[in-house]
Each structure stands twice: as C-alpha cells, then as structure tokens.
Amino acid sequence: MKKILFEQKSFLLFYALTSLFYAGFSIGASIVLIYLLNAVIARNIQLVTQYAIFCILCWIFALVSDFIKNHIGFRIVKNFNIKIKLSFTNKICNFLYSEFIKNEPNEYISWLINDSNLIEENGTKKFLEVIDSLFVLICSITALIQISWIVFVSAVLFFVLMIMIPNLFSKTLKKYGERLSKAQSRYIDKITNYINGFKEFYFANHIDTFLNLVNVENNTIESNKVKFNDMNNFVNAVIHAVSISAQIGLILICVFLAANNYVTPGVILGVGSLSGSLFMSMSSILQNISVINSVKSLVKKTEYELVSLDLDxxxxxxxxxxxxxxxxxxxxxxxxxxxxxxxxxxxxxxxxxxxxxxxxxxxxxxxxxxxxxxxxxxxxxxxxxxxxxxxxxxxxxxxxxxxxxxxxxxxxxxxxxxxxxxxxxxxxxxxxxxxxxxxxxxxxxxxxxxxxxxxxxxxxxxxxxxxxxxxxxxxxxxxxxxxxxxxxxxxxxxxxxxxxxxxxxxxxxxxxxxxxxxxxxxxxx
The missing domain is CATH 3.40.50.300 (P-loop containing nucleotide triphosphate hydrolases)
Structure with a gap:
C-alpha cells in the first residue's frame, strides 16, 4: 500500500501542502479569537474590527485550501484504485491455469469489487484523513506552546493516554476486517449459485425455497457488516470519550489559570477551540490507523510472484x-x-x-x-x-x-x-x-x-x-x-x-x- 501511494509523490506533496494551509488558517482563526475576546473585554472597537476581519479572512483561505485539497485527494484515490485493481488483475494473469481454476470466478470478482472498495474506504481515504489530522495536530500543539507551557504539558499527558487505546484493539479490528472480506466473497458465491439455478427452483415450484436461501445469505452478510461496524463503533466511542474528557480537562485548567491571572480570559475561548481541534485530530488519527491496519491483509492479497512473459x-x-x-x-x-x-x-x-x-x-x-x-x-x-x-x-x-x-x-x-x-x-x-x-x-x-x-x-x-x-x-x-x-x-x-x-x-x-x-x-x- 505504501509503495503504491508513494508512487504519487507529486500529488501527495500538493495534498500535504494544501492540508497544511487548511490546518494553519483554521487554527489561526482560533488564535485570533483569543485576541478578539480580549479586545471585546477591553471595549476596543478598532481592535475588535481588525481581529474580526482577520478571523473571516483566515476562514476564507481555509475553505479555499480545503476545496483544492479535496480536488487533489480525489485524484490520489482514483490513481490508487487503478493501481490496486491492476495489482489484483496482474496477480490473476500470473496464475497458472491450474491455479486459476482452484477458485470460483466470483472470488476474483470479489477481489476487484469488494476488496478494492474496502481498501479505498478503509485504506486510501483514511490515510489522507491521517495527513489532514496530523497537520491540524501539529498546528494546534504549536499554538498551545505559544499560549501557555502548562496547557501544553497537560495536552501532552492526555495525548499519551490516547495513543495507548488503539493498540488494545488493532488485532481485533484486523480480525473483523478479514472476516468481513471472507463473508463478502462467500455471499457473492452463494447468491450467484442460487440465481444461476433459478430456473430449477421455478419449474420445480420451489420459489419459496429460493427466497429463503437468498434471505439467509442476505441476513448473514448484513450481520457480518454489523459486527464489523459495532467493533469500529466501540473503539471510536472509547477514543471519543477520552478526547472529550481531555478537552474538558484543558478548559478547566485554563479557567484556573485565568482566575489566577496567569493567562487572559480570551485564552479560555481559544483553548476551548484549540483543544477541540487537538483532540479531535488525535482521535481521528488513532481511529484511522486502527481502520487502516484492518485492511492490511486485503492489500497483501495483491502480492504475487512475477512470472516471466518473455517468449522463447x-x-x-x-x-x-x-x-x-x-x-x-x-x-x-x-x-x-x-x-x-x-x-x-x-x-x-x-x-x-x-x-x-x-x-x-x-x-x-x-x-x-x-x-x-x-x-x-x-x-x-x-x-x-x-x-x-x-x-x-x-x-x-x-x-x-x-x-x-x-x-x-x-x-x-x-x-x-x-x-x-x-x-x-x-x-x-x-x-x-x-x-x-x-x-x-x-x-x-x-x-x-x-x-x-x-x-x-x-x-x-x-x-x-x-x-x-x-x-x-x-x-x-x-x-x-x-x-x-x-x-x-x-x-x-x-x-x-x-x-x-x-x-x-x-x-x-x-x-x-x-x-x-x-x-x-x-x-x-
């Protein structure tokens, strides 16, 4: 997966730059809010106007950067999908015919449709989300260092706690991802088998049997999807719970610091916004890494031993x-x-x-x-x-x-x-x-x-x-x-x-x- 992604170095570089611009401008808007609130408290209308304009400009530039970033991201996903499907196709072409016929045709169709879609949704797109979240995280940490070292140290402690969570669930998520892939392949095989034999059910007057068999497979595949999604949801809920607790903790620390005149009141509003960006980006990185790990076995399917095609x-x-x-x-x-x-x-x-x-x-x-x-x-x-x-x-x-x-x-x-x-x-x-x-x-x-x-x-x-x-x-x-x-x-x-x-x-x-x-x-x- 890494090899295919890094074949698009130029696209990834442009994507990273626009992602950095988006993160910088959006976090910059949060910092401007600190000065804006301080100006409001000081009743300085001129500064309020200036900071309000700066805040609006930051969000306009952030939105433009986000639009360009998404445009590039679509091209990265498209090129990656083509490469993954080409790898699956090359693997098929490199089989001996005796190896090829060991699997049903639906197995190969499942590679090109189901597995490719899972890799796209849970691999490529999540990787790009990790890039986005990483830059938001870096910009948020930089801003917190500028505001207060006490707030920064507190954020780091919460940060370490959040890192530990995905490691507890990575193997389980990977196992559920593999089960879902196998279930989808089995579903295609079974449904194709029943539909190809529809004539036999029809003329034997057993349409009800056909209906029951298809419904059993429908229920089975949907149950497997629910199990995978439930596991993902549980991991996400744990990460979100820690993230929200961390945000509340940072805001309370800022309230204490402001009450004791260590920081200005505007910092409470700024840190509230920054902590949201900080911990949501951290939460997103951890969730996405767990999901990316769940598709590693699917990407491994694309590996094959290259057979010589030179004619003698x-x-x-x-x-x-x-x-x-x-x-x-x-x-x-x-x-x-x-x-x-x-x-x-x-x-x-x-x-x-x-x-x-x-x-x-x-x-x-x-x-x-x-x-x-x-x-x-x-x-x-x-x-x-x-x-x-x-x-x-x-x-x-x-x-x-x-x-x-x-x-x-x-x-x-x-x-x-x-x-x-x-x-x-x-x-x-x-x-x-x-x-x-x-x-x-x-x-x-x-x-x-x-x-x-x-x-x-x-x-x-x-x-x-x-x-x-x-x-x-x-x-x-x-x-x-x-x-x-x-x-x-x-x-x-x-x-x-x-x-x-x-x-x-x-x-x-x-x-x-x-x-x-x-x-x-x-x-x-």
Missing part, C-alpha cells in the same frame, strides 16, 4: 512434440499413456472410450496438469524449462465449454484486439460463417442479445482460435454441435493446411472426416 523463439517455431512413458494418477486410478510423437503438420485423431483419459492427455499437453510422471518434450526440450506464455503461444485449444462475450461479433472473434478485416473474413470463411462477414461485424451477440445456436457459438469460438494463428490446434469435441456437412467442410479446410498441426478428439466421426487425418492415437481404458 526456439519453442514458438514448433517442430516436434514427444510424450514418453507418461502416467497420470487420480485418487482412485492411474492412466498410463502410450508414447506419442507429433511432428509439425501432423493431423492426429485421438480415439478411446469414455474415461480412457483423452481430456486428461490434452491437459497434460497444454501444461494445465504438471504433476505427471514421464518425459514431455517440445522441440527436444523438457516442458518444465519453458514459461507459460511460450507454451500458450504454441496451442490453440477448444473444447465444448464455449463462452460468448456480451459484445460484437468482431470483438468475440478478435478478443478485443486489432486484426485486419481480411483476416477476420478469412477465418469466418474457414468455419462456414460467411454470412457474418457479409453482415455487420459490429452486431451485438451474447446472453443479453438474440441467442445463437450451439453450432454458431462453436464456429465463432473456432474462428476466435484460428485468428491467433497458433502452430498447434487442439480440438476436444469442438464441432459436436455441427451438422455432418458443416463438420466435414470445416475439417477439410483445417486439415488441408500443411503447416498446421492438429490433435482432435471426436466420439462421433464420419468415415469422410476420419480419412482426412494422417495418424490415429488410440487409448485403451
């Missing part, structure tokens, strides 16, 4: 792939695979009964599964010597899990990257979607738009993969929703490319499509 050109220029004596074990069984040699341009049909390990083999080849026994080489190099980006550049992978973005046809195919129109039309032609290339590629598709057929979605997904021009194409039941004619025509075009290496799994295959492959790799259960 020797590997990207694919020549061969070998699997030797590969075995993969689940809890209840192990799969032993026959050796496999794939050369550039091979067209291999992977066959085997259901449960024989075809999809597991594909996940080993893609690097998703790394806990296998045996030797896996690409261009005669072991796969564990390569980084993930290099491996991903080799493979275009498609299975039956199709995802269509709620966006244009073009963005669904290009994944929001810039491709030449000719390239887009070329891949649409390969997958028999010429009608889309002739239509408006900016047409919106997805869940919120006119639904697509299963075959259309598969062909858009295949076009998405083909436009990336990976040297190896892996298809796991990728055309299962297509009719016989489209299936044959697409495979005929794909397999006619001599530079493209294809590995395909198909349970149902016509003799015509089967003849297009150059090799078969057969797995026995």
């Amino acid at each position: 050109k020797q590997i990207v220029n694919f020549e061969s792939l070998e699997l030797n004596n590969i075995s993969f074990c689940y809890e209840n069984r192990c799969i032993n695979y026959p050796s496999l040699k794939v050369n550039r341009g091979d067209k291999i049909l992977i066959k085997g009964d259901s449960g024989a390990g075809k999809t597991t083999l594909i996940k080993i080849i893609l690097g998703i599964y790394s806990n296998f026994e045996g030797e896996y080489l690409i261009n005669n190099r072991l796969i564990d010597t390569m980084n993930n980006r290099t491996i991903n550049m080799l493979f275009g992978y498609m299975n039956q899990d199709i995802y269509i973005f709620n966006d244009s046809i073009q963005n669904n195919i290009t994944l929001f990257n810039n491709f030449d129109q000719i390239e887009i039309e070329k891949v649409l032609s390969i997958v028999n979607l010429n009608e889309l290339s002739k239509a408006n590629l900016n047409r919106m598709i997805g869940v919120s738009c006119k639904p697509l057929s299963g075959g259309e979605m598969q062909r858009i997904q295949l076009a998405r993969i083909l436009i990336q021009k990976n040297p190896i194409l892996i298809l796991d039941e990728a055309t299962s929703a297509l009719d016989v004619k489209n299936n044959y025509e697409i495979y005929k075009r794909l397999l006619a490319n001599n530079n493209l290496t294809v590995l395909a799994i198909m349970h149902k295959i016509t003799p015509e499509v089967k003849e297009l492959f150059t090799k078969e790799y057969i797995l026995d259960e």
